[in-house]
Amino acid sequence: MDAFLLTMAGQTMAGPTMADGWTDGLRLDGFSLRWPLVGIGVAAAFAILWYIAHRAAQRSAYRPADDMPPVWTLNDDMQGIAADNRYRGWIRANRAAVVLLSIVGLVTAALCARPSAIQRDNDAATRRDIVLCLDASESALPYDQQILESYLKLTEHFSGERIGLSIFNSTSRTVFPLTDDYSLVKNQLQYASDLLANLTSSGSVANLTQDQIAEIDRWLEGTWNITDASSLIGDGLVSCAMMLPEFVLNEGRSSGTTAGSGSGTSASSDRTGMILLATDNMTNGTGVYTLGEGLDLTDRSNIAVDGLYAGTSLTSGTSEAVEMRTLIERHGGVFEMPSSQDAIDNLVRDIDNRSVGEEQDINRSDLRDRPLLFLAALALLWLLYLAIEGALRR
Incomplete structure (x- = not known):
């Protein structure tokens, strides 16, 4: 109705x-x-x-x-x-x-x-904006279904936060912008999780039907516009940050001007911007920003970035995983493995600790x-x- x-x-x-x-x-x-x-x-x-x-x-x-x-x-x-x-x-x-x-x-x-x-309803809403930032490159795609399930579990702990989802490879695509429509959020995350459920390894593509491959391609469309590079993680992180009204791209700009909303638009100083970055940190090619540079930009805008590693415990000791953990934790974020039993609790605890201001009453x-x-x-x-x-x- x-x-x-x-x-x-x-x-x-x-x-x-x-x-x-x-x-x-x-x-x-x-x-x-x-x-x-x-x-x-x-x-x-x-x-x-x-x-x-x-x-x-x-x-x-x-x-x-x-x-x-x-x-x-x-x-x-x-x-x-x-x-x-x-x-x-x-x-x-x-x-x-x-x-x-x-x-x-x-x-x-x-x-x-x-x-x-x-x-008429009177709801309490928090002042948090959270962007789910997902690496959709070929190396990370087999682990994305597990990441999406972690995102779904995480949303069950939210009440009033605005949530958005962006996926990236060589370029980025916004799946849905910041919204507090939790039915839309859960439907989109569940759809993506079901879509990638049979894609558990690079070799599992051979087991997919042509219709399934075409549907996955449609979901990923817009993430491979640069053909000679993939998994440009720094660029993907900055694109996710630009979904947040708190983000300031250029240091020379006034602190009240945001990249996500255009020049002359004031940032929302009473809200907390957060990004939950899921990637395997395996960059192929040269982007505009490295992961460290992207984290520096978000840090200057007081946007917290937590990390979910797209991999297994066997690959958690690789140089890429260690670098990602080091950079995330150096900038004050939390680094977790999706398979960890405490991952969701730790992320929720970190998100709650970063709140700005009190809850809003929304009539x-x-x-x-x-x-x-x-x-x-x-x-x-x-x-x-x-x-x-x-x-x-x-």
Whole structure:
């Protein structure tokens, strides 16, 4: 159902909302009619159809001439009071059927007018922006499904944080920008996890169908625009940082100007920017930034970067893994292996420790469709009408 979302952060919404203004004078026991003119039109159409049908029935009914004497039969005389009672009952049932049919028309018109209700919630939201930054190069791709599962587990600990996802190889692609729509976040992460579930090694590509390969290629599209390089981790990190309004790319700029929002836009000093970087640190080619330079830039913008190593315990001692751990921890971040049982708890603890300011109170008003009561009433009324109509036919 469509929902008109009105959100105001940090203050209580007093007085009528925009949705209230649209529906003033059209409320009934907590309900609002979003399309009142449509309902009026449907009711008028029902009235016109009933009038036409009524006039047609009157014209087709047999009426004896005024000077024709009444005709009585012996059967009429023998039936007496019983026949009269049945006739009176038939009249009452017929009138009840007409009334029910009229109410059915009114309820149908109300349904067409879209009955809605305003749902107000008061939520507490944190002041954190978190970008999930995923290496989607050929060497890291077999481990990305495990990384995505770690991301999913991590989101279960969040409440009110804005989350975004970016994937990179030689270039970057934003899968979804910063949002607090957790259903979207979880759906996107689960879709990517399921997509890569059968891609556990470079050799497992041979076991995939052409449709699966094509779907993976579509998901990765936009990450290999530089053909003579791959896994440009420093560039990928900076691209992820540019999703955050707190990020300042050029040191010469004023501290209130951000790279992610363009010149002249002030950064949100009351929010915490964080990046969760997942990579194997195996760079192939020369990028604009190295991992160390990218971490220096995020550090100057007070953006914390935590690391998830895309590999196994057997490769955790390689020079690439050691370098990544050293650089992440040197800049104040947490380095974890996805297979570690304490990885998620350690990351959540680090994220909680980096909060800026207190939680925000977000007053949210949603104008939502509420047709269920009207549909139930319509079904009940229609069943009663059919029952009376059946009795009349008998």
